[in-house]
Each structure stands twice: as C-alpha cells, then as structure tokens.
Amino acid sequence: MRLALFITCVNDLVYPATGEAVVRLLRRLGHAVEFPGAQTCCGQLHANSGYRDEALPLVRHYAEVFAPYDAVVTPSGSCAAMVREWYPRLVPEAADVAARTYELSELLTDVLGVTDTGASYPHRVAYHPTCHGMRVLGLGERPLRLLRAVRGIDLVPLPGAEECCGFGGTFALKNAGVSAAMLADKCRAAESTGADVLAAADNSCLAHIGGGLSRAGSGLRTVHYAEILAAGEGS
Amino acid sequence: MTHGTGNLSGADFPRAALPLLADDRLRRNLRHATGTIRAKRAAVVGEVDDWEELREAGRAIKAHTMRHLPELLERFEEAAAAAGATVHWARDATEACAIIGDLIAATGESEVVKVKSMATQEIGLNEALEARGITAVETDLAELIVQLAGDTPSHILVPAIHKNRGEIRDLFRAAMPGAQDVSDEPADLAAAARRHLREKFLSAKVAVSGANFAVAETGTLVVVESEGNGRMCLTLPETLISLVGVEKIVPSFADLEVFLRLLPRSSTGERMNPYTSMWTGVADGPSAVHIVLLDNGRSAVLADEVGRQALHCIRCSACLNVCPVYERTGGHAYGSVYPGPIGAILSPQLTGVAANRSLPFASTLCGACYEVCPVKIDIPRVLVHLRQEAPKSPVERAAMRAMSWVMRDPRRYARALRAAALPLRRRRTLRRAPWPLSAWTAARDLPLPAAKSFRERWKEGV
Amino acid sequence: MSAREEILARLRGALDGAAEAPAPPRPVVDARAQGDPELMAGRLRDYKAVVHRAGPGELAAVLGGVLAGVGVLAVPPDLPEAWLSAHSGRVLRDPDVAALDTVDAVLTGAAVAVAETGTIVLDAGPAQGRRALTLVPDRHVCVLFTRQIAPGVAQALARLRPTAPLTWISGPSATSDIELSRVEGVHGPRRLDVVIAEY
Ligand code: SF4
Numbered sequence: 010m011r012l013a014l015f016i017t018c019v020n021d022l023v024y025p026a027t028g029e030a031v032v033r034l035l036r037r038l039g040h041a042v043e044f045p046g047a048q049t050c051c052g053q054l055h056a057n058s059g060y061r062d063e064a065l066p067l068v069r070h071y072a073e074v075f076a077p078y079d080a081v082v083t084p085s086g087s088c089a090a091m092v093r094e095w096y097p098r099l100v101p102e103a104a105d106v107a108a109r110t111y112e113l114s115e116l117l118t119d120v121l122g123v124t125d126t127g128a129s130y131p132h133r134v135a136y137h138p139t140c141h142g143m144r145v146l147g148l149g150e151r152p153l154r155l156l157r158a159v160r161g162i163d164l165v166p167l168p169g170a171e172e173c174c175g176f177g178g179t180f181a182l183k184n185a186g187v188s189a190a191m192l193a194d195k196c197r198a199a200e201s202t203g204a205d206v207l208a209a210a211d212n213s214c215l216a217h218i219g220g221g222l223s224r225a226g227s228g229l230r231t232v233h234y235a236e237i238l239a240a241g242e243g244s
Numbered sequence: 245m246t247h248g249t250g251n252l253s254g255a256d257f258p259r260a261a262l263p264l265l266a267d268d269r270l271r272r273n274l275r276h277a278t279g280t281i282r283a284k285r286a287a288v289v290g291e292v293d294d295w296e297e298l299r300e301a302g303r304a305i306k307a308h309t310m311r312h313l314p315e316l317l318e319r320f321e322e323a324a325a326a327a328g329a330t331v332h333w334a335r336d337a338t339e340a341c342a343i344i345g346d347l348i349a350a351t352g353e354s355e356v357v358k359v360k361s362m363a364t365q366e367i368g369l370n371e372a373l374e375a376r377g378i379t380a381v382e383t384d385l386a387e388l389i390v391q392l393a394g395d396t397p398s399h400i401l402v403p404a405i406h407k408n409r410g411e412i413r414d415l416f417r418a419a420m421p422g423a424q425d426v427s428d429e430p431a432d433l434a435a436a437a438r439r440h441l442r443e444k445f446l447s448a449k450v451a452v453s454g455a456n457f458a459v460a461e462t463g464t465l466v467v468v469e470s471e472g473n474g475r476m477c478l479t480l481p482e483t484l485i486s487l488v489g490v491e492k493i494v495p496s497f498a499d500l501e502v503f504l505r506l507l508p509r510s511s512t513g514e515r516m517n518p519y520t521s522m523w524t525g526v527a528d529g530p531s532a533v534h535i536v537l538l539d540n541g542r543s544a545v546l547a548d549e550v551g552r553q554a555l556h557c558i559r560c561s562a563c564l565n566v567c568p569v570y571e572r573t574g575g576h577a578y579g580s581v582y583p584g585p586i587g588a589i590l591s592p593q594l595t596g597v598a599a600n601r602s603l604p605f606a607s608t609l610c611g612a613c614y615e616v617c618p619v620k621i622d623i624p625r626v627l628v629h630l631r632q633e634a635p636k637s638p639v640e641r642a643a644m645r646a647m648s649w650v651m652r653d654p655r656r657y658a659r660a661l662r663a664a665a666l667p668l669r670r671r672r673t674l675r676r677a678p679w680p681l682s683a684w685t686a687a688r689d690l691p692l693p694a695a696k697s698f699r700e701r702w703k704e705g706v
Numbered sequence: 707m708s709a710r711e712e713i714l715a716r717l718r719g720a721l722d723g724a725a726e727a728p729a730p731p732r733p734v735v736d737a738r739a740q741g742d743p744e745l746m747a748g749r750l751r752d753y754k755a756v757v758h759r760a761g762p763g764e765l766a767a768v769l770g771g772v773l774a775g776v777g778v779l780a781v782p783p784d785l786p787e788a789w790l791s792a793h794s795g796r797v798l799r800d801p802d803v804a805a806l807d808t809v810d811a812v813l814t815g816a817a818v819a820v821a822e823t824g825t826i827v828l829d830a831g832p833a834q835g836r837r838a839l840t841l842v843p844d845r846h847v848c849v850l851f852t853r854q855i856a857p858g859v860a861q862a863l864a865r866l867r868p869t870a871p872l873t874w875i876s877g878p879s880a881t882s883d884i885e886l887s888r889v890e891g892v893h894g895p896r897r898l899d900v901v902i903a904e905y
Contacts, residue, residue, distance in 0.1 A: 016698050016699070018651070018657075020698060021661060021697050021698045021699060022661055022664060022665075022693045022694065022697055023691050023692070023693055023694055024694070024698075025694050025696065025697060025698035025701050026694075028698040028701075028702075028706075029698070029701065029706050032702075032706050033706070044699070044702045046654065046658075046699060046702075046703075047654040048654070049651045049652065049653075049654060049657040050651045050657075052648075052651075054644075054647070055644055055647070055648055056628065057609060057628055057631070058631060058644065059604070059628070059630075059631030059632045059633070059634055059636065060632075060641075060644045060645075060648070061632050063644050063645055063647075063648035064648070066648060066652040067648065067651055067652055070652055140608070140609070140610035140611055140612075141609075141611070144610070144611035144612070144614070144615055145611060171612075172568050172612075173568045173608050173610035173612070175568070175608060176608065177607070177608025177609055177610070178608075178609075179605070180605065180607070180608045180609075181683070181684055181688075182680050182681070182683040182684060183258060183605050183683075184257070184258045184261065184569075184605065184606060185258070185683035185684070185686055185687065186258065186261055186262050186265050187258070187261050187265065187569055187572050187573060187606075188608070188687075189686065189687035189688075190265050190271075190572045191568050191569075191572060191608075192687060192688065193687075216690075216691045217688060219689075219691070220673065220684070220688030220689040220690060220691065221687065221688045223673055223688075223689040224675075224687065224688050224689050
C-alpha cells in the first residue's frame with residue numbers, strides 16, 4: 010500500500026512536530042509513508058468562507074498530487090472532513106481520492122487495525138473531540154480508544170466535551186466576541202479537569218484553545234494527540 | 245425572484261451580539277434553559293429505536309412535498325374549500341396583513357385572541373392590526389410575557405427564553421391586572437396567566453392562528469401546543485383565521501405520523517405535547533374559517549437547489565437549543581423572528597442574502613444543529629452555500645485571492661512558507677497582532693510559525 | 707394576475723428543472739393492532755394524568771369512586787346512562803360555554819389512544835361531545851376502553867377519520883415556557899383522570 014501524508018498548511022507552517030509524530034508513529038508500526046512535496050492546502054478556508062472559485066484550484070491540485078496513492082493520512086479532522094465531505098460536491102473527479110483520505114485515527118483503526126500504538130505518556134490528559142472530526146467524519150470513539158491504550162496516561166473526561174471551542178476559521182475574526190465567549194467556557198472546562206495536557210485531533214482548534222489558555226496564564230498545555238500516540242518507547 | 249418582507253432582518257450580527265454577550269444574566273438564563281431542554285430531548289430521542297429512519301422519512305416527505313408544492317397546494321385548497329373554509333393567498337407580508345385585517349374588520353370586532361404563530365410574527369401582524377385599531381391578544385404564555393414586556397421574541401418555541409422566573413414574576417406583578425401577589429413559582433405564574441386570559445377566551449369572537457401542518461389530501465390544519473390556549477382559540481370563537489406558510493403542506497394524513505413523532509421529542513423533549521388539534525374546514529367550533537396561504541419569499545427559497553431544504557423546517561427549535569452561538573447571544577442578535585441556526589439560513593434566503601449578509605457567517609459550522617435536526621436539514625452546508633452568495637469586502641476578497649494564488653502552486657507555496665518561518669525565539673506566541681488578526685489577539689495569544697516548516701524538516705530527513 | 711396565480715407561477719418557476727424527489731415508501735400499518743394497556747397507563751402517569759382501572763362490569767362503580775365529590779358534572783349528550791349509575795351529583799348534559807366554566811368536571815369517552823406516548827384522542831364521536839366540552843372545565847375524566855388503545859401514532863392515525871375534529875390529549879394542560887421546564891396546568895383542564903376499562 011502506498012501511503013501519503015497530507016500535512017495541512019497549518020501544521021506545515023506552525024506545527025511541524027505533529028507531522029513528525031505521524032511519520033514516526035507509522036514507521037514504528039511498520040508502515041512507510043511518503044510526503045509528496047507538491048502538496049499545499051486543502052482549500053477549506055476558502056470553501057468555508059464563501060470563496061468557492063478560489064478553493065477549486067486547490068481542490069484540483071490536491072486530487073492531482075494524491076491520485077497515485079492508495080491512502081492519504083492527515084492529522085486534522087477538519088481538513089479530512091473538507092476533503093471527504095466537500096470535494097465530491099466541488100469537483101466530482103476528486104471523489105475517488107477523497108474517499109481514500111483518512112484522518113489519523115481512522116487510518117490506524119479502520120485501515121491498519123491498530124489500537125495500541127506502543128506509546129507511553131505519563132501525563133493527565135483531557136481530550137477535546139473537535140467538531141468536524143466528531144460530526145462530519147464521525148470519528149466517534151476512535152481517538153479515545155487509541156489514547157486509552159497509551160501506557161501511563163491518565164485520561165480524564167472533559168465536561169461539555171462535544172461543544173465547539175468557538176474557532177470556526179474566520180468566525181474567530183468575524184465574530185470575535187462570540188468566539189471569545191465560547192473559548193472562555195471551553196478553557197474553564199479544560200482547566201476544571203486538572204489535566205496537564207489538553208489533546209485534540211486538530212491543531213487549529215488547539216491553537217485557538219491554547220491561545221486562550223496562554224492568555225489566561227494557564228499552565229495547561231495543548232498537544233496534538235498524534236504526538237501522544239508517538240510518544241515514548243521506540244521513539 | 246421575489247423576496248419576503250416583514251420582521252426578517254436587523255442589525256449586523258457581530259455588532260448586535262456585543263451588548264448581549266456582556267449581559268451575564270441573559271447568558272445564565274439561556275444556559276440554564278437550553279441545558280434543561282437538551283437533556284430532555286436526548287432522553288426521549290434515545291427511547292425511539294428507529295429515530296434515524298424517522299428523520300430520514302421526515303426529510304424525504306418534505307423533499308417530495310417541496311418538489312410538488314404547487315399541485316399539493318391546489319389540492320389542499322380544494323379540499324379545505326370543499327369542507328367550508330375560505331382560502332386566501334398572500335404574496336407578501338403587507339398583503340397578508342391586509343387580508344387578515346380586512347377579515348377582522350368585516351366582523352366588526354376590535355380585539356382578537358392569537359395562538360402563537362411564527363408566520364404572524366414574520367409579517368408583523370400585531371403592529372399592522374394595531375394601526376387599524378385592532379388589539380391582538382397573545383395567549384401563549386411566553387408570547388404573553390413578551391407582549392406584556394413590550395419586548396421581542398428571542399426563540400422560536402419559547403419566545404421569552406431570555407427571561408427567568410424572577411423577571412417574569414416582576415413583570416406580571418407590574419403589568420397583569422390582579423397579579424400583584426404572584427410568586428416566582430412557574431406553576432403560580434401559569435395560574436396567573438390562566439386567570440388573566442380566561443375571560444378573553446370565553447368572550448372572544450375572532451381568533452388568529454398559524455398551523456404546524458396543512459394536509460393536502462384532506463384540507464386539514466394541525467396545531468401542536470401545550471397550554472390549551474390553542475384549543476381555546478381554535479374552538480370557542482366564531483371566526484378563525486389561520487395564516488399558513490406554503491411550506492407547511494404535508495401530502496397525506498398518514499404522513500402526520502412521522503412529524504407527530506419527530507416534533508414533540510425534538511422541541512419540548514416530550515413523547516407527545518399535551519394538545520394537538522386537527523380541523524378540516526368548518527367543523528365543531530368556529531362557523532367562519534379562513535386560511536391565508538403565505539409566500540413572502542418562500543418561492544425564492546424554493547428556487548435555490550441547495551437552500552430549499554430550509555423550507556423543510558418544522559420549527560422544533562432543537563437547532564437553537566444546541567447551538568453554541570445561540571446559547572451565548574440569544575435570539576435578538578439575529579435581527580429576525582427566525583433566530584439561531586435555522587434563522588441563519590432561512591432569513592437570508594427569505595430576504596435575499598444582501599439584506600442579511602452577516603447571518604451566514606454567524607456560525608462556526610460545528611454541525612451540532614444538523615445532528616439534532618429532526619428533518620435532517622444540512623444547515624452547515626446551506627450556510628457555506630449562502631456565504632458564497634454573500635457580498636464580501638474588497639480587502640477580504642483580495643486577501644483570499646492572493647492566498648489561493650500562492651497555494652495553488654507548490655513553488656510559490658514553499659517560498660511563502662520559508663518567508664513566514666521565524667527563527668527560534670523565546671516566545672512562541674504573539675500577544676498583539678495587527679488587523680485583521682487583532683480580533684484574534686483580543687482574547688487569545690497567536691501561535692507563531694515554526695523555525696522550519698514540516699517540508700523543510702522532511703527534506704532534511706525526519 | 708391574482709395572488710393565487712402569481713404565487714403558483716412563482717413556485718412552478720422555482721421548480722423548473724428540479725430533480726424528482728420520490729415519496730418515501732409508506733410502511734403498511736395494521737390499524738387493528740392493539741396497544742399495551744400497561745404501557746398506556748405508565749405513560750399517562752409520566753405526564754401527571756391520574757390513571758384508574760376498571761375490570762369487566764366495573765366501570766360504573768369505578769366512575770362512582772372517581773367522581774365522588776364532584777358537585778356538578780358536565781357530560782356529552784350521548785353519554786351512556788349506565789356510566790353514571792353510581793354517581794349521585796348533578797349532571798349537565800351538553801351545557802353551554804358559560805355553564806361549562808362553572809362545572810367541577812367533565813366526563814367523556816374517547817376515540818382512540820396511543821400507548822407509546824400516553825395520548826388519548828377525541829374525535830367528537832360517541833360519548834365525546836363538542837370540543838369545548840373537554841376544554842373549559844378544570845378537570846377531565848375520560849373513559850378509555852382497552853380495545854381503543856393503539857400501539858403507536860401510525861396505528862392511531864389509521865383508525866381515525868381525518869376530517870373529524872380531532873383533539874389529541876397527552877396529560878393535563880402544561881407549559882414549558884418558563885425556563886423550559888414543564889409545569890402542569892395552564893388553560894386546559896389542570897387535572898386529567900383516565901379510566902382504562904376492560905370491555
Ligand atoms: S431547522 Fe431543524 S432543528 Fe432547527 S427548528 Fe427547523 S426542524 Fe428544528
């Protein structure tokens with residue numbers, strides 16, 4: 010199986026460590042992963058903000074770049090949702106490659122049949138299921154099942170977990186007031202867990218929550234769950 | 245394409261939201277009420293084994309109905325008329341107000357009792373009647389609260405959701421004759437409303453209602469309610485005038501099964517609401533029965549292939565109750581009688597997007613609304629679709645174009661990443677950024693680009 | 707062009723070229739399917755109705771007990787005499803609205819019921835009277851025969867005549883308008899007694 014990594018523009022620019030974690034993790038599990046250097050951005054920002062014409066070249070570009078691969082994995086629920094849910098509507102020819110695009114926990118659980126990634130992570134962790142992963146992709150328990158198998162982890166429930174953090178792409182700028190109110194509630198809920206780490210499947214949501222936590226002077230760190238699954242033994 | 249008029253648009257959403265966000269009591273009231281109803285809804289929905297099939301049936305019946313709306317409306321009209329109802333048609337809010345005003349004027353009455361109806365709020369009926377010297381008395385408890393307070397509704401189902409029991413008690417004591425000593429117990433408040441309205445019900449000659457469903461096959465109208473004020477208005481007066489949006493049609497009587505199961509569980513979180521009335525033309529009760537079929541922009545919504553699903557809405561308000569944006573702002577920020585997620589897709593379509601340009605953006609696209617909608621309206625999809633049509637600022641457009649131009653080409657993209665990369669420094673975040681990112685840094689730190697992008701690290705060998 | 711013609715033309719124009727949307731298949735409904743009286747009773751109680759049971763031949767006696775203390779009772783014109791044989795209070799047959807506002811209770815039968823939701827349906831048929839009758843008094847005592855109980859909404863609809871004036875009642879009048887919590891008792895009867903009678 011030829012497996013490609015779609016890193017996403019946000020991870021490429023701001024969170025390269027997440028991409029490295031995915032690569033490390035897959036290699037540890039015995040899978041080679043390629044990084045097609047021509048990849049750019051999935052076009053979600055444009056498509057969701059009402060700029061379909063600007064998104065279309067990005068959609069076509071993605072389809073072209075990833076066409077040769079049997080599976081594409083991405084450490085972003087929201088970008089995976091963009092590809093799987095929206096690509097077939099925007100560019101029908103992209104439907105095939107869209108169907109072969111997986112969020113990390115889907116690839117691990119559904120395609121590779123992995124539950125235990127062999128990681129160890131001796132920290133107290135709360136997990137925030139990000140909206141697009143949860144509702145559009147239907148990730149369900151997958152990320153949590155993977156996290157539960159991590160050695161030493163103390164996974165604590167997040168109150169109101171399924172409520173949006175208020176990011177919403179340009180929403181955070183256009184409706185900054187409402188977004189900040191949602192964020193404040195999410196930060197309070199995360200802090201109330203007593204966790205050291207708040208994990209999620211999307212670095213953009215984590216950037217939002219983390220930005221709020223850091224502004225509030227909180228010691229709670231945000232970490233992409235791929236980095237937890239790749240942590241410890243063998244890495 | 246002819247758009248709707250009436251109470252369908254207001255101020256810019258982000259601006260209208262600001263004072264509401266600062267109102268702590270409002271936030272508490274909303275959180276308490278929506279939290280209560282979410283839990284109830286989840287419990288009764290969980291009881292139904294075939295809930296997903298039921299939702300799909302609801303969606304499919306509505307889609308089929310919309311596809312055949314003209315024929316079904318004609319069939320409804322014919323059946324209702326055969327049963328003794330008089331059917332009127334209204335192109336827009338003004339025409340509907342005129343028809344209803346004339347019908348009331350012809351009875352010689354100067355006061356009418358009203359059953360809660362979104363359509364009458366949409367067309368601004370109460371104000372139009374007042375201008376003709378006719379008083380419309382709202383009889384639904386929440387509507388009565390809003391009317392006594394001189395306020396506007398903020399929720400589809402519970403227009404006074406923004407008020408808590410203490411505020412309602414104070415209002416009743418001040419504005420309701422004979423209620424000076426009422427307590428803040430909901431049962432006591434309800435009893436005060438019962439005393440206050442009883443006389444009106446027993447003496448009213450004209451009632452105005454909406455309808456939840458209109459059955460094409462039989463000409464039957466259906467009103468779903470809780471308090472019994474609906475039954476009072478539909479049964480006791482001599483003249484009954486019902487304003488019905490053209491999208492309220494369901495093809496057959498048997499189709500009601502699906503909606504009578506979906507609606508109460510989704511709206512009040514009950515297996516069944518206390519009262520549902522169904523009547524066909526002149527039956528037992530009013531001797532003059534009028535039905536006003538309303539377009540007011542619905543035909544324009546129907547013309548939009550993606551957006552027309554907004555017409556499937558059965559006004560259960562489940563999407564409002566789960567919406568994190570609605571929970572923070574309440575309904576008034578939406579500027580339309582239709583607030584929340586459904587309002588954000590319905591209002592701009594009824595009025596044309598230009599008249600409601602901020603509403604399609606009043607959502608994070610989190611999808612909680614779609615998940616609960618009993619007729620599976622894909623609200624996030626319609627929002628994105630409307631964003632496409634919404635007018636945009638030239639600056640934003642230029643920025644989006646530039647970004648797309650860079651990102652569609654791997655070399656340009658790689659160069660941009662390199663240019664953005666920042667050498668390692670102590671702080672990895674920014675506390676203040678220039679516009680437009682200043683909106684972000686108002687409440688959150690902004691992460692800075694890494695010293696090296698992923699692709700560069702990959703080249704160096706991960 | 708009249709408003710009617712114009713609206714219909716607008717709607718037809720809006721659907722120009724629209725793809726067909728087939729009607730969903732209608733499940734076959736067995737109108738004679740019987741609902742479970744136990745479930746019915748439980749669901750009625752959930753919504754604060756008071757449930758009484760009457761075995762074969764016990765209806766009049768049970769009603770006598772339920773109606774004890776009712777000074778003035780309203781009944782529909784065709785209420786079977788036998789139902790009242792153990793009741794000694796004053797009975798008004800089909801009183802007008804003003805009189806209804808002063809009675810202590812109204813006694814009627816029902817047309818069908820829905821066990822799943824604890825709903826009784828009146829259709830102005832035998833022993834039910836006009837709609838106002840069960841609306842204005844503060845207490846409604848309703849006799850429901852076990853054979854009238856349908857399992858679900860679909861079967862109940864199938865048993866009803868669509869054009870009859872129908873009132874679906876699930877518990878006493880209630881409201882959720884204050885803080886979205888349900889409280890019983892607004893404009894309709896604040897007390898609902900259902901006598902489930904075996905036939
Ligand atoms: S859009 Fe759906 S969830 Fe929202 S009010 Fe309408 S039917 Fe209910």
